[in-house]
Amino acid sequence: MTREIIRAESLDHALELYRADPAHTRFLAGGTQLHRLGGDRKCSREIVLQGVTDGEIRRKDKKTLTIGAAAVFQDLADHPEIPPVLKDACLSAQSRTLRQMATIGGNIAAGLDESYLLPALAVLNARVRVYQEGSTAEEIPVEAFREGLITHVIIPDITVPAVQRRISRSSQTKAAVTAACSWGTEIRAAVSAVRCGLVVLQNTGALLDQGAVRDDQELADLAAGEFDPGDDFTGSREYKQYTAGVLLGQFLRTLIDQKRGG
Ligand SMILES: Cc1cc2nc3c(=O)[nH]c(=O)nc-3n(C[C@H](O)[C@H](O)[C@H](O)COP(=O)(O)OP(=O)(O)OC[C@H]3O[C@@H](n4cnc5c(N)ncnc54)[C@H](O)[C@@H]3O)c2cc1C
Structure with missing residues (x-):
């Protein structure tokens, strides 16, 4: 308090x-x-940053x-x-x-x-x-x-094409999965969910770059290798891994279209 x-x-x-x-x-x-309700129970001293940052x-x-x-x-x-x-x-x-x-x-x-x-x-x-x-x-x-x-x-580069999406019951409830992907000099993908927090998918990005991955299930399997969320009221671990794969697939299609100027 x-x-x-x-x-x-x-x-x-x-x-x-x-x-x-x-x-x-x-x-x-x-x-x-x-x-926020529940707050930060360990906090006993707050430093007001207004006017400093x-x-x-x-x-x-x-x-x-x-x-x-x-x-x-x-x-x-x-x-x-x-x-x-x-x-x-x-x-x-x-x-x-x-x-x-x-x-x-x-x-x-x-x-x-x-x-x-x-x-x-x-x-x-x-x-x-x-x-x-x-x-x-x-x-x-x-x-x-x-x-x-x-x-x-x-x-560092505001021109890099990138997309993101947050999957949740409502904007005020916890997200089941939040994912994002960019395609600059390389593909970079990141996913976050309860228990694992933010994960930058190192292998997924590299494999996608090589064009080795095609459908949502393959992407989900690939993401699952690095993305290990917990079960909670927003969904099971498997649901979140599959959702991450589906989102990555959608992102790639969007980014490919953007690259083609579509
Ligand atoms: C109803 C509700 C729903 C929410 N849902 C979400 C959600 O789904 N996702 C989400 O991300 N957030 C959520 N939030 C939390 C919050 O709105 C955001 O995370 C917000 O960006 C926190 O920023 P703040 O300026 O209010 O931080 P504060 O509350 O002022 O501080 C939060 C933490 O950041 C630290 N901090 C603040 N500024 C700095 C700094 N410059 N340098 C270092 N440390 C600093 C503080 O020490 C503190 O530990 C929710 C909040 C509410 C009330």
């Missing part, structure tokens, strides 16, 4: 407060996960986009330069209220199994900038993030 809420004065201040007790300290961005979205060069960690889903959905796959992922949170509050940094850091954004970000090869002290930062792939203070998300 939160006992203390402190407004950070700078990135260094936020980091110092966090490092004093990382097990019980959380950063407060939009608060939609941290203050920004939500600016800017082009670094022709292809690279830098997004401030405080950008909310609705900002991303409305911005002309955000890749369509990331806009779709943001809009899969159907509540506009939620989209006005939930930040990209908070979504990555929360690292939920049913994350709205992680599969799309992973197939875009997104990287996160994690603040160190004294204005230094380390940049790591989004799927490698475990802890720290995220200041920016970098999309």
